[in-house]
Amino acid sequence: MFEKLLVGGRLYKAWILFLLVIIGAGVVCYLIQFFYGLGITGMSRDVSWGLYLANFTFFVGVAASAVMVVLPYYLHNYKAFGKLTTFGEFLAVSAVLMCILFVTLDLGQPTRILNIILHPSPSSILFWDVVVLSSYLVLNLIIAWHILNAHRHGEKPKPWAKWLILISIPVAISIHTVTAFIYSGLGARTFWLTALMAPRFLASAFASGPALLILLCLIMKRFAGFDPGKDAIRKLTQIVTYALIITVFFFVVEIFTVYYSQLPEHMVYFNYLLFGIDGHNALVPWMWTTIVFWIAAIALLLIPRTRNKEKILIVALVLVFIAMWIDKGMALMIPAFIPSPLGAITEYFPTAPEVFITLGIWGIGFLVLTVFYKLTLAVNEEVGDEDTAH
Amino acid sequence: MKVNRRGFLKITGLVVAGIAIPPVFKSFARTEASTSLTTQSQSGTNLAMVIRLGICPDGCTDCIDACNKVHNIPDIDNTNHEIKWIWTEHYENVFPEQQSKYIDHSLVELPALVLCNHCDNPPCTQVCPVKATWKREDGIVMMDYHRCIGCRFCMAACPYGSRSFNWGDPRPFVKEPVDPNYPTRTKGVVEKCNFCEERLRDGLIPACVEACSYGALFFGNLEDKDSEVRKLVSTNYTIRRHSNQGTHPKVYYLI
Numbered sequence: 001m002f003e004k005l006l007v008g009g010r011l012y013k014a015w016i017l018f019l020l021v022i023i024g025a026g027v028v029c030y031l032i033q034f035f036y037g038l039g040i041t042g043m044s045r046d047v048s049w050g051l052y053l054a055n056f057t058f059f060v061g062v063a064a065s066a067v068m069v070v071l072p073y074y075l076h077n078y079k080a081f082g083k084l085t086t087f088g089e090f091l092a093v094s095a096v097l098m099c100i101l102f103v104t105l106d107l108g109q110p111t112r113i114l115n116i117i118l119h120p121s122p123s124s125i126l127f128w129d130v131v132v133l134s135s136y137l138v139l140n141l142i143i144a145w146h147i148l149n150a151h152r153h154g155e156k157p158k159p160w161a162k163w164l165i166l167i168s169i170p171v172a173i174s175i176h177t178v179t180a181f182i183y184s185g186l187g188a189r190t191f192w193l194t195a196l197m198a199p200r201f202l203a204s205a206f207a208s209g210p211a212l213l214i215l216l217c218l219i220m221k222r223f224a225g226f227d228p229g230k231d232a233i234r235k236l237t238q239i240v241t242y243a244l245i246i247t248v249f250f251f252v253v254e255i256f257t258v259y260y261s262q263l264p265e266h267m268v269y270f271n272y273l274l275f276g277i278d279g280h281n282a283l284v285p286w287m288w289t290t291i292v293f294w295i296a297a298i299a300l301l302l303i304p305r306t307r308n309k310e311k312i313l314i315v316a317l318v319l320v321f322i323a324m325w326i327d328k329g330m331a332l333m334i335p336a337f338i339p340s341p342l343g344a345i346t347e348y349f350p351t352a353p354e355v356f357i358t359l360g361i362w363g364i365g366f367l368v369l370t371v372f373y374k375l376t377l378a379v380n381e382e383v384g385d386e387d388t389a390h
Numbered sequence: 391m392k393v394n395r396r397g398f399l400k401i402t403g404l405v406v407a408g409i410a411i412p413p414v415f416k417s418f419a420r421t422e423a424s425t426s427l428t429t430q431s432q433s434g435t436n437l438a439m440v441i442r443l444g445i446c447p448d449g450c451t452d453c454i455d456a457c458n459k460v461h462n463i464p465d466i467d468n469t470n471h472e473i474k475w476i477w478t479e480h481y482e483n484v485f486p487e488q489q490s491k492y493i494d495h496s497l498v499e500l501p502a503l504v505l506c507n508h509c510d511n512p513p514c515t516q517v518c519p520v521k522a523t524w525k526r527e528d529g530i531v532m533m534d535y536h537r538c539i540g541c542r543f544c545m546a547a548c549p550y551g552s553r554s555f556n557w558g559d560p561r562p563f564v565k566e567p568v569d570p571n572y573p574t575r576t577k578g579v580v581e582k583c584n585f586c587e588e589r590l591r592d593g594l595i596p597a598c599v600e601a602c603s604y605g606a607l608f609f610g611n612l613e614d615k616d617s618e619v620r621k622l623v624s625t626n627y628t629i630r631r632h633s634n635q636g637t638h639p640k641v642y643y644l645i
Contacts, residue, residue, distance in 0.1 A: 036558060036577075037558040037578055038555075038577075038578065039471055044469075045469070046551070049542060103541075106541070108540020108542070108579055108580075109540045109578040110540075112537070116520055118520075123516050123517075126517065126519040185517075186517070187513060187636070187637075188547055188549035189546060264486075336546075341548070341549055341550055342479050342504070342550075
């Protein structure tokens with residue numbers, strides 16, 4: 001089966017080469033970080049988490065794409081998603097892999113990572129996040145691989161696969177919830193101290209994950225002759241639209257509580273995020289970009305005339321993806337630290353090596369994704385009849 | 391049972407992995423858990439510090455210098471990478487909830503000493519995923535530099551900004567002579583004030599308290615009714631930082 005990976009057009013080879021170059025640059029920068037320490041990043045005593053954990057949080061959301069196709073297909077027998085479940089699951093696998101890399105590369109002493117297993121600490125949410133993320137990774141890997149193989153041999157998936165799929169649904173919800181709890185359980189960081197954190201995570205995840213999945217499907221349609229089906233795309237677009245609207249609604253709700261209550265320890269961080277404090281406004285253009293993108297995307301996705309044109313749909317989905325990346329990334333991570341518990345305003349700017357390491361992990365994610373998608377497409381082609389998938 | 395080539399390869403792979411994982415696991419997981427430290431603790435003890443505000447003479451850094459010296463704390467110029475165990479901050483930043491525009495400038499900028507509060511209910515120990523930081527029975531919040539994985543969750547959880555992370559190798563920045571009685575740290579681990587637990591073991595008081603010749607610092611056991619700290623705390627108005635957090639800090643400020 002793997003020999004299929006070596007066969008491909010010019011564009012495919014150029015894409016793989018491009019990813020390998022990006023990954024190579026990331027690896028070199030990581031070696032510098034490994035030997036020098038995290039001091040090569042823009043993080044500081046005051047802003048002790050940065051770009052890595054911002055991306056980690058966002059990609060936990062992307063991993064949700066699987067559940068948004070798996071759930072309608074397996075629980076509600078929504079047939080149109082039949083062709084997409086494997087792609088959704090492999091997207092989840094790649095996203096979770098990226099999450100694990102982001103967290104690991106953020107450690108000051110990465111070689112001691114097994115201490116998390118050797119000294120399990122149930123009181124730490126990070127411990128539980130490791131548990132649910134690795135479970136989700138293993139589940140999706142087994143499920144997608146098994147179904148792909150069954151499809152290849154023209155067999156029905158084994159009954160245990162269905163059980164694993166059913167288990168993977170609550171586990172998918174749990175990875176967002178537990179990741180949100182990492183932040184929302186900290187009394188010291190009032191920016192994160194909101195019960196709305198986990199619902200906000202879920203809502204934005206159900207927008208960003210499926211948005212990326214649709215984009216990937218459209219790319220495969222254009223370059224690999226894969227047809228996801230009109231109904232599947234339409235339904236996924238609806239999911240993105242309403243998840244996006246709920247995300248924006250949650251944001252407004254949050255803003256109301258913070259500004260109407262006038263509690264300084266809640267307001268000050270939103271002031272930094274939305275308006276800047278004393279000329280310190282590194283995140284202000286980013287957050288307003290997000291707000292503009294949200295509104296534009298909602299308009300484009302709600303109006304039938306625009307959302308039914310594929311090119312405009314693509315624009316809308318790209319807006320959703322970028323807006324959610326900012327919102328669940330830097331805009332979530334950084335304001336919690338500014339100002340510091342001692343009132344200091346230390347701004348955070350990622351350094352070049354930090355950006356390259358981050359891009360390197362994106363490269364690894366896309367490479368893994370490309371490999372899985374290429375294999376799935378090859379199997380589909382081999383079997384011929386795509387509609388009999390599972 | 392029929393085993394085909396593919397199945398054979400899968401099984402062989404699993405067996406090889408099974409043999410290889412334990413030694414790899416062991417080599418990565420080596421830690422030096424300081425069990426000896428926990429045995430030092432005694433119940434009926436709750437160690438605390440009292441700081442008298444507004445008594446420090448201008449520019450005096452005796453306590454800070456003493457701490458830096460005995461704990462081999464690196465002197466790093468870059469404020470983003472600083473390591474601080476005990477230091478001063480403006481009164482307005484230490485007690486932000488006490489702010490008012492009518493407070494005189496000199497009071498607002500009054501230097502107040504800050505350090506780890508050794509909370510009775512520490513959020514940092516709760517979030518640590520490897521138990522590298524924990525509260526001892528005598529109330530000291532400890533750090534194991536050999537177990538810490540450098541995830542910095544404790545720094546996010548601390549409401550006081552009391553924890554520092556080694557963004558690089560601290561050793562080149564440690565001032566000579568290095569004190570052999572306390573370990574220097576490596577890059578990638580978190581550190582903070584330890585109430586001089588290594589000195590308490592030898593029957594000494596914390597270095598900062600010993601170094602202060604102005605009576606600004608007091609240290610002792612709150613559970614002991616005759617201790618100086620207990621008397622000060624029970625008969626004076628004192629404030630603690632962010633007392634609404636439920637962390638029950640054990641550094642009291644006399645006003």
